[in-house]
Amino acid sequence: MSIDSPLIIALDYASLDAALCMADRLDPRHCRVKVGKELFTRSGPSVLEALHGRGFEVFLDLKFHDIPNTVAGAVQAAAEQGVWMVNLHAGGGRRMMEAARERLERHSLETHLIAVTVLTSLTAEDLHEVGITQTPAEHVERLAQLAQQSGMHGVVCSAQEAARLKERCGDAFLKVTPGIRPSFAAADDQQRIMTPSEAMRAGSTHLVIGRPVTQAEDPMAALAAIEAELTTR
Numbered sequence: 001m002s003i004d005s006p007l008i009i010a011l012d013y014a015s016l017d018a019a020l021c022m023a024d025r026l027d028p029r030h031c032r033v034k035v036g037k038e039l040f041t042r043s044g045p046s047v048l049e050a051l052h053g054r055g056f057e058v059f060l061d062l063k064f065h066d067i068p069n070t071v072a073g074a075v076q077a078a079a080e081q082g083v084w085m086v087n088l089h090a091g092g093g094r095r096m097m098e099a100a101r102e103r104l105e106r107h108s109l110e111t112h113l114i115a116v117t118v119l120t121s122l123t124a125e126d127l128h129e130v131g132i133t134q135t136p137a138e139h140v141e142r143l144a145q146l147a148q149q150s151g152m153h154g155v156v157c158s159a160q161e162a163a164r165l166k167e168r169c170g171d172a173f174l175k176v177t178p179g180i181r182p183s184f185a186a187a188d189d190q191q192r193i194m195t196p197s198e199a200m201r202a203g204s205t206h207l208v209i210g211r212p213v214t215q216a217e218d219p220m221a222a223l224a225a226i227e228a229e230l231t232t233r
């Protein structure tokens with residue numbers, strides 16, 4: 001099943017039970033779900049089976065970053081488990097990204113492979129501390145272009161950079177944007193944020209939303225409010 005919604009709900013939970021409890025309140029016709037490092041490290045592939053069994057398309061967010069052969073193997077393993085999307089860090093370089101893409105092609109695996117550019121929690125000062133003197137926007141653009149040349153289907157970036165990437169990389173190149181904060185939600189540890197409708201207007205193709213839904217007093221009401229905001233944009 002392929003769905004129209006741009007929404008990806010981050011199931012950032014510490015247990016399989018808690019994640020499935022949330023998933024059971026969501027409708028796979030209205031959103032996809034994301035499984036990240038904590039949940040996958042605790043529950044392993046069984047979480048993927050459980051979500052696929054419920055009809056969800058899953059973004060496996062493990063942000064691989066290693067030597068090319070190791071990342072290619074990890075991406076293949078993810079894709080063989082039927083995930084809709086998997087990611088790696090663009091900072092791992094061209095050869096790492098190409099190896100991952102080639103591995104998918106060699107095995108006729110159709111999982112979307114996207115590259116994380118600059119994490120939405122990072123500021124210009126954070127980048128300076130690790131030796132990057134460009135602004136976050138400039139560095140995102142550089143990494144996105146490298147990701148596109150290396151055969152990635154898209155990138156993870158903040159919505160603040162999506163418009164520029166739309167110009168540079170085109171509409172078909174996926175722009176998956178976390179750091180989404182509806183007007184009713186707190187920023188938490190995110191730095192480069194936007195509301196859902198602003199993010200779509202800016203050129204995001206998919207919105208990753210975690211705590212504004214999962215930590216809301218009424219998660220379903222929060223999700224419905226986001227959907228309403230998007231349909232009236």
Ligand SMILES: O=C(O)c1cc(=O)[nH]c(=O)n1[C@@H]1O[C@H](COP(=O)(O)O)[C@@H](O)[C@H]1O
Binds near residue numbers: 118121210
């Ligand atoms: O790859 C990601 O999904 C990701 C990249 C990034 O730059 N920033 C970012 O927040 N994320 C993920 O997106 C989700 C955002 O969650 P909330 O901040 O709770 O909405 C988390 O699961 C993060 O791991």
